Amino acid sequence: MRRVYFDHSATTPVDPAVAEEMYRFMTETYGNPTSLHYFGRQARKAVEEAREKVAAAIGADPKEIIFTSGGTESDNMAIHGVATINRNRGNHIITSAVEHHAVLNTVKALGKQGFTVTILPVDKYGMVSVEDVAAAITDKTVLITIMHANNEMGTIQPIAEIGKLAREKGVLFHTDAVQSFGKIPVNVDALNVDLLSISGHKFYAPKGIGVLYVRKGARWRQTLFHGGAQERLRRAGTENTPGIVALGKAAELAAANREEEAARLSVLRDRLIEGIDSRIGDVLLTGHPEKRLPNLVSVCFKYIEGESMLLSLDMQGIAASSGSACTSGSLEPSHVLLAMGIPHEMAHGSIRLSLGKDNTEADVDYFLEVMPPIVERLRAMSPLDQE
Amino acid sequence: MRRVYFDHSATTPVDPAVAEEMYRFMTETYGNPTSLHYFGRQARKAVEEAREKVAAAIGADPKEIIFTSGGTESDNMAIHGVATINRNRGNHIITSAVEHHAVLNTVKALGKQGFTVTILPVDKYGMVSVEDVAAAITDKTVLITIMHANNEMGTIQPIAEIGKLAREKGVLFHTDAVQSFGKIPVNVDALNVDLLSISGHKFYAPKGIGVLYVRKGARWRQTLFHGGAQERLRRAGTENTPGIVALGKAAELAAANREEEAARLSVLRDRLIEGIDSRIGDVLLTGHPEKRLPNLVSVCFKYIEGESMLLSLDMQGIAASSGSACTSGSLEPSHVLLAMGIPHEMAHGSIRLSLGKDNTEADVDYFLEVMPPIVERLRAMSPLDQE
Amino acid sequence: MYSEKVMDHFTNPRNVGEIPDADGVGQVGNPTCGDIMKIYLKIKDDRIEDIKFKTFGCGAAIATSSMVTEMARGKTLDEALQLSNKMVAEALDGLPPQKMHCSNLAADALHAAIEDYRGKQKSA
Numbered sequence A, B: 001m002r003r004v005y006f007d008h009s010a011t012t013p014v015d016p017a018v019a020e021e022m023y024r025f026m027t028e029t030y031g032n033p034t035s036l037h038y039f040g041r042q043a044r045k046a047v048e049e050a051r052e053k054v055a056a057a058i059g060a061d062p063k064e065i066i067f068t069s070g071g072t073e074s075d076n077m078a079i080h081g082v083a084t085i086n087r088n089r090g091n092h093i094i095t096s097a098v099e100h101h102a103v104l105n106t107v108k109a110l111g112k113q114g115f116t117v118t119i120l121p122v123d124k125y126g127m128v129s130v131e132d133v134a135a136a137i138t139d140k141t142v143l144i145t146i147m148h149a150n151n152e153m154g155t156i157q158p159i160a161e162i163g164k165l166a167r168e169k170g171v172l173f174h175t176d177a178v179q180s181f182g183k184i185p186v187n188v189d190a191l192n193v194d195l196l197s198i199s200g201h202k203f204y205a206p207k208g209i210g211v212l213y214v215r216k217g218a219r220w221r222q223t224l225f226h227g228g229a230q231e232r233l234r235r236a237g238t239e240n241t242p243g244i245v246a247l248g249k250a251a252e253l254a255a256a257n258r259e260e261e262a263a264r265l266s267v268l269r270d271r272l273i274e275g276i277d278s279r280i281g282d283v284l285l286t287g288h289p290e291k292r293l294p295n296l297v298s299v300c301f302k303y304i305e306g307e308s309m310l311l312s313l314d315m316q317g318i319a320a321s322s323g324s325a326c327t328s329g330s331l332e333p334s335h336v337l338l339a340m341g342i343p344h345e346m347a348h349g350s351i352r353l354s355l356g357k358d359n360t361e362a363d364v365d366y367f368l369e370v371m372p373p374i375v376e377r378l379r380a381m382s383p384l385d386q387e
Numbered sequence C: 001m002y003s004e005k006v007m008d009h010f011t012n013p014r015n016v017g018e019i020p021d022a023d024g025v026g027q028v029g030n031p032t033c034g035d036i037m038k039i040y041l042k043i044k045d046d047r048i049e050d051i052k053f054k055t056f057g058c059g060a061a062i063a064t065s066s067m068v069t070e071m072a073r074g075k076t077l078d079e080a081l082q083l084s085n086k087m088v089a090e091a092l093d094g095l096p097p098q099k100m101h102c103s104n105l106a107a108d109a110l111h112a113a114i115e116d117y118r119g120k121q122k123s124a
């Protein structure tokens, strides 16, 4: 069967060149980077080279890069570390209603431990307003955490402006760049961020490896893991050398190819959007019309439900998702779409198509051929009043 | 140069068959197991099969297996989860002086948060006494955490007896089986444990993947990571499918080969011990003479220091370690050896040789040929009074 | 982790040994922290005519001991007292940060030996 993978925001295949590096570091250069001997030194060298590559890709210093087990750990580690260490300075945290659960649930957990949490609303495009952030800051605010680009509808937040504001107010600022890295420019100085999270498997590196950037001098401390002295005391546990090397290589490739690939993908994205709009109708494109990721289309099909579309697409070999893969299995529709004011029943009818490096125009056209009859069939079954 | 890797307790090479599985799950079956579509379902199937393999290898139910990022995370998650959830029942934790830092530092951190911590001593062989455990339990005790086999000197603790006691007293019992799994029998029922930690890279699976076993019904909850609903709400973050599949396969191989391989390695181990004793002299074998791992030799060479031995061995192509790889860089000698009553200067002269599947008798003989002149040279340089 | 110079001095340490009738002996460090350095001096006309060392310690400890003996040999005592731990480390093309501790011993041991000699001169 023809297979089209349109779920790159959930996860990506590992680039074969990256996977080969990984293989080599599992079977040949397998030493523990903490070890003194030849095997250890080879591993250490590779880890530090990877750190330099990641640092270069986001405009940071290698010392500011900490390797973690993924985006969730980076988010937890960033937020918990800042909150715990600055508790004596204040107990207020600001975030947004459209964050990934790795941020939202971490902040909410702190809310149960004596922190006051402000969850900022978003407009109909899923945008946080800089004025709202400014108004929310109090002298008790110790952390602002707002994501760079959203994983469900692709809206890009005004991070540089929020960062500027946070810096003026002396408040630490974290951004979850898990979906933006490799797709739009991510530079820690241009974005004015103090902490930033990345996850390998979203940009053709493997699962189980991520990065937390922490600006030199930022009032943050490792508070999640206790154990060995790895990562200069900032992340206990044997370093995942193959994963780190793979992430380093993938970050280098992502940075090198970003511009060209983003241009190519946004053409495909727009072809998808226009095709859906013209061939299907009664759809709502969600997310910001311009300030959006180049590879993501999020759309609500009125009168029908997401899962049934996904299953139908899957039967035609097309892999897509409805909202975040993480939240499937939950009955509630996406908190992100609801926060944008999209009514429940429409939110239930959302699907996300996220493109990646192996997708072609033919994939898009295949989708545009397959999708209209699916929608038609499901709408014919729907009891909802159709305009 | 001839290369001999005698540092399998620090980390192991990935079995090529395991690495190939991993490669396949990075490049072909790369879906996110949470996803509904074909790619996701393939990944889900593989994850659940791996879970079954791990469960079978330790005599558990697949539902009791949680995949983590490694031994450190498993230890932290086990201990923090039990402590936090049972806080209302009591605030006392019992551990031993020879634990890995992933356990010891986690318990000590809880000690700063209002828990009372009993750190049990060990005898000269590094053994915890069951009577000491019994005497330490109070009606405030909520957790006992004692490792199965020690990573520095290989002593195997009386886990089954401690577990029996803990069960009688209604106290939860965790063991760190990172070094024992694959080397000696590890069965959660035979050991009477409620929680158990494993780390992939110690048994020919990759780095960055581990397991936490939690007995059904045990009063434990995930308290470290907030985020998505993965691992039945017990570990947020995209599942590391390739790592999980690799760990599953490696666990299966480890269980199948364990007995034969342990017999083979203990012959090599004893040949090493006898050779060192007869050819060098003024040495102290550390750890229990019988209740010890089949693959580990830990020995103190009087009058000289560990790192200079390691460097000299490394120049001859032999990779060994002194104490735990994690603690190198610290001036203090190993807390494990000190806890056994070994004097500081002798503890500084310890090295660990840990054998693995590719080691042969020829490797042992090469070491026994190379080591005596190294010791002789360093002893000739030593200012310490020699008997 | 170690520079080539460190490895060279570790592998082929210069001036290892004792001087049986030394004019000055200095010892620093303690077995608890894993290093002891002992330096023996033979002095002629206020100059270091011969110098030897014995060291219990890591690669850096052995290399710094060796290096300091080379640097001190032939120097007047006042010149030798000018040698600092930092100069020894620099002469070895640097040491890893976690090893600066050991390099803080070599020059100290030399100075201790010189003081020992001067103390003996005074009391003699």
Ligand SMILES: Cc1ncc(COP(=O)(O)O)c(C=O)c1O
Residues within 6 Å of the ligand: A009, A070, A071, A072, A073, A075, A100, A102, A147, A149, A150, A151, A176, A178, A179, A199, A200, A201, A210, A326, B236, B237, B238, B239
């Ligand atoms: C925006 C965002 N943040 C965090 C995460 C969590 O990353 P991971 O699943 O690698 O832990 C994801 C993806 O799942 C994401 O899309």
Ligand SMILES: Cc1ncc(COP(=O)(O)O)c(C=O)c1O
Residues within 6 Å of the ligand: A236, A237, A238, A239, B009, B070, B071, B072, B073, B075, B100, B102, B147, B149, B150, B151, B176, B178, B179, B199, B200, B201, B210, B326
């Ligand atoms: C006994 C023991 N526990 C825990 C760990 C930590 O495991 P990891 O480094 O995989 O996090 C190790 C190894 O480093 C170990 O030997």
Ligand code: FES
Residues within 6 Å of the ligand: A305, A331
């Ligand atoms: S439509 Fe089946 S979960 Fe609600």
Ligand code: FES
Residues within 6 Å of the ligand: B331, C033, C034, C035, C056, C057, C058, C059, C060, C061, C099, C101, C102
């Ligand atoms: S001997 Fe103490 S660290 Fe070098």
